[in-house]
Amino acid sequence: MNAKPAIKIQPKKAEKAGRTARPGRLRFKDLTDSQVVQQFLDGDARAFGELVDRYDKRLLNFVYRTVGDRERAQDLIQETFVRVYRHLHRFDQTKKFSTWIYTIAGNLAKNELRNRSRNPLVLFQTIKKNWEADHRPLEWEDPKLRPDDLYRKRHLKELVENSVAQLPEHHRIVFVLRELQGKTYEEIAEITGCNLGTVKSRLNRARNNFARIIAPLLD
């Protein structure tokens, strides 16, 4: 078993500010996930930072759409990366890293929903979301659209967002993975631990439910 090195993850601020990334990080850009994982297991601590770079935003959006709480989603993604760090030496490298990390995040999200159903509470996030919608400064999102069209589109997006949240949990995860994360049926089956038939059935039902919920809103 390879000893895992202590790491220091470098923030992406430099990249965001338009500065060039450090040469050490650049060399990971052309590598596949498996190769980056191998680099980390071989003792290159910066490889873990590269994995975080590749997956943090994707996982955050996946978990956020699943649990519906931004702060909680951030905590769960932190936990996902900590678990990846601790157990990366046990990862079967014949499989896809992305599927493995999504499985960890998905399981944490499912646990969160299960715990929440046992201890229901009113999330401040839901109140805050409405507050933001009412107090956000008016701005021209698309100058080609008229203000009333803009307002309607924004309103529709919110309704669509709420429609996803209304889907049953096991439908929602499959729906988000397919529609927002672009996963294949086979990947979804592996991430959710279901067989392919179940994934097909759940996805069809989720899409059907989604269409049924939004139909009156679009009329």
Add this chain to the structure above:
Amino acid sequence: MDCQKFLDHYSEFIDGRIQEEVSREMEAHRHGCERCRGYSRTFETGRELLQELPTLDVPPDFRPRLDHRIFHLEDGKSLARPSLGSGATMASVMAVAALLAFSAWAPAVGDVEPRVELPAVVVGAPPGASFTPARTNPTFPATRSLFTTTEFQDGIWGDSHDLLREYSPVLDHRRSQPVVRVGIE
């Protein structure tokens, strides 16, 4: 192809996961059925709106927090890692603790109690003078300044106290039995 079959296969149809022939049937049904065309249009519009939803960005403090957690993960591991020094220290601490516990509990657990023979403490006459119990009522001096030690002692050991001393079963017991004290040596 009927509407129910269209709905059953719709998901795989839009993902291109059904046979070519079934796909053509689905397409033909959609073209001819207003209801299924409306369903398809609704779903596609909703899907477009869904994909236009803004995505969340990772907050700036995400990396430092993760960095911090992983640093402590490593820190915890190094503390938990077994080494000769820490192992020996722990073993010696445990040994001393066990010894202390044994010594504290051994008398209570074992059959043998330590028995120490001590000379009997007998309350006799006041020191210095040969004691003769006074049968008369004690007399007290008029003032405290005139009250000498000897008179005081005689007064204390007057006949009321003498009676107590004579018939006290405790005193008799103590006279005949050696005092046994039970405890740790």
